[in-house]
Amino acid sequence: MNKLFKYGMVLALFAATACTDLDLSPKSTTTADVLFQDESAYRAFLARVYSGLAVTGQAGPAGAADISSLDEGFSNYLRQYWQFQELTTDEAVIAWGDEGLGDLHNHNWTDANQFVRAIYYRIFFQVSMANEFLRETTEEKLDSRGVSDATRGDIQAYRAEARFLRALSYWHGIDLLGNIPFYTEEQAIGSDAPRQATREEVFNFLDSELQAIESDIVAAGQNEYGRADRAALWMLQAKLYLNAEVYTGTDRYSDAVAATKKVIDSGIYSLEEDYDNLFLTDNDSSPELIFAIPFDGESTQTWGGMTYLIHAPVGGSMDPVDYGINGGWFGLRTTSALVDLFPSESDDIDDRANFYTDGQTKEINSISNFADGYAIVKFQNVSSEGEPGSDLDHGDADFPMFRLGDAYLMYAEAVLRGGSGGDLATAVGYINELRQRAYGDNTGNIAQADLDLDFILDERARELYWEAHRRTDLIRFNQFTENGVWPWKGNVKEGRTTEAFRNLLPIPASEILANPNLSQNQGY
Template sequence: MKKILYIISVFTITGIFTSCNGLLEENPLGLATAESYYATPKGIEDGLKATYSPLRNFYGKEAGFFLTVTGTDMYTNGFGGATNNPDYNNYSQNFLGTSGYVKNIWDNFYVGINQANAVIGRAPQVEGISETERKRIIGEASFLRALYYFHLVQQFGDVHFTLEETQGVETEAKRTPVATVYEQGILPDLEFAIASLPATAAAYGQVTKPAAQSLMARVQLTIGNWSEAEKYAQAVISSNVYSLVANFGDLWEIDKELNPEVIWSVQYTDDPLTNSTGNQGHLFFIFDYTLNPALTRDVEYGRAYQRFMPTNYTLNLFDLTKDSRFDGSFQTTWIANTPAVINGAAVAPGDTAIKIVIHPVPDAEQKKVPYWLIDYNNKWVASVTDPLEIGGSNRRQFPSLKKYLDPLRTSVNAVDGRRDFIVLRLAELYLIASEAAFRQGKLAQAAEYINVVRTRAALPGKSAEMQVTEADLSLDFIMDERGRELAGEMHRWYDLKRSGAFLDRLRKYNLDAAVNVKEMHLVRPIPQAQIDRVTNPSDFLQNPGY
């Protein structure tokens, strides 16, 4: 597989120092600076690759998941989340600017922005490249700068905004209104990227024109430009470059990650020298199956951090009689890998050890079967005490999201997953187009878009039953459909905020968050370290309420 190698260029001076009569003489063997290196074709390409690098500190990382997946209607804290980082989900008074994950994404995204600014500012002076290549380099950096700013304004509201490379130390910052960041940064950057990027990438993982169009569709939907959102989504759909994978579950088979549905993904690799801590999504969405006596930790089933547990809303969201996406998204059966005795019966490797069902089961039946039969009684999952019920044993038992499982890790305890993280895929474009059409009153077109996704999701022989009509559509239905399709894919917090249903849905569906969540939580606290380090603190105030 061709992967982009993300390189952070470090400029150093190497020298030999000798002493003579008490004087130190420097004899430099090599000198590399940004001015000299970025002025070369290879240097500017390496600078561009470095602009991708901060994405790996968000996509597939715990900080990114806590700020996009949990604290929503779909996910609450599992045992590990409640133990380690409860405040992101619960919106408690301890969710402050000192919280590590808000600082993590703030710092990393500004590193990415400054690197993009450097590439965009320096590329016009590079000799030895064609104008087509120059536009591509600037176009990729513009896309990435737009993506970093898009996350920042959604997470924090008004943020520091600059399109110029920072060189040296700057100690002043000002909070620029969100609208200005869109108008002067995100939108023109994406327009340039769309005009400058090729339709296909020379190397897998590079940003392309369809990726820029897809992000533009997402941005336009976010700011309420419905016709523009539909236009850009439709441009990708009608390009015929991409197609939905026939079987939804195949999207998450690790040997099928190169597939025609993926428009753009953040690259990870099996090379430990370049993968760093890797895609760690495999850690966070699974429960500790090793509590079962017939199971020991293995590579296939993963290392369970138990951070995120699906809410009742998520468990109730799927019609299991016709929709393949619950089984395609969630693991509900575990096979024994060590001998044991369960309910008085001998269990051998290869036998069923755990089975989760999304309906009630009589206690007597649960005690008769030779495995853990975990049922669901639609009690609030975080209040369940029965160990054979979803949510039981203190948030430990729940269906595990399969989308990030990584059976190709090097060992049972390895955290450095190699799975690419899908950022843009075609199904989302259909859902964007559907919502945008619905908000324009184009109900028939909205139903047509959404039915494409639902047809792919249908169980065999159930396609007709999966179709919806104009009368079935509402914003709630569209949000539900996004939940069914995109569960756990780092969209949900943004979806709730964009839809205007953030407070209502959290208060209704996430009882851990319902007690504390307020209007102020539509933005995160500005990292306290950022406020402390500026020399004009009166121009850089904390978000209200924090």
């Protein structure tokens, strides 16, 4: 892979103890002591933990799947996380009729939904891999293997990264599912099924865990591309603190201000000059990206991830060659609710509005008809110079999980919600930096009187649409179920409110049956 950090593929040496009904394949017969005779295996194992966000097995794009009970392309971590953050909201619909897929936009998913099962399994597969890495890198294990001092020095940072990745997945777990199975490296493989921890308990664990590893993880801007550093940790802290009132009932907005200030004040990151370049094949050189999931058309092949996000929105009169691919999948579009957040054609143009309208209607009469609803051409398999990616099937663009533009928006929201340590004038300045990029001049600037929470929610959509933030944002603003309405929400063309219990996904029915320690979320 043409990235500084290359994903290694190492045989899995663990069992996913959280998912008690999970069919894992393949299982290695290689013992840990044999594998780690080569000290480079520690780095390769960490790489495998990272790659779990991007790939689906030991061979790409399919074959030797990590989870054999699910369609491999469907089970991709990023693909499923994206779908639950976007297809359940006003930002995306999909034309396909796969069983359970339409349930996401219809808000009628059940505990038997295969996509609920897929994201659940992926989250805890990641947790299990991180746990096993931590088990294999204790001081006792390193002593018994005679690991060199040089490698031990690296492993301290590796362990912090593994704990960060575990925290990232546990955050996704409490955000999507609420009360979840909880286990660490302290729970032996093959022991009793994990207990179910409350959302607040896991939140508190993550809060203390991220503070504990801050000094061990590589300094901001100093790690290899695609690996977490201190700035990625601060962004994850900011996400937790900004949503703390949802997760625990207690606000942590001052802590959110402090975390975003650490990112911003580091001086390491700056806004990408051209917004569109954030989503192209050479976005790995962007000064705005803080933590990305790397993809490479030759070395990180998957039918999920960026392959999905680049191919699925292309269809109709769109020429796939323009987007660096060999064919569109006629799937993803957006609703008029997102379109209406941008200026009309008669007004100033917001450069972030990457809508394809030729042959497409703004309003959707049939979700299954690709021509209904504007297409979005945000993610493309071409470079900023217009050159196609290395492979026309699998994209080279990386997914921007954390970036500076989001830090600006989180800072502004946390200040508006009463967080101390910041000020509104600075918040307005950050918002206007984003809008100056969008408009090309100062015509889109706002005054301090314009900055309120309604504006922030809309501006987050304009800046971050299709970047897997929308569901979490709508829930935080109490607009996801009972109070929010958009086209085709609830399987009604005009949209309708839905039941508040759908702010959480269900625990898969198979897991409830397999683990007596688990209780189902209310309403399912």
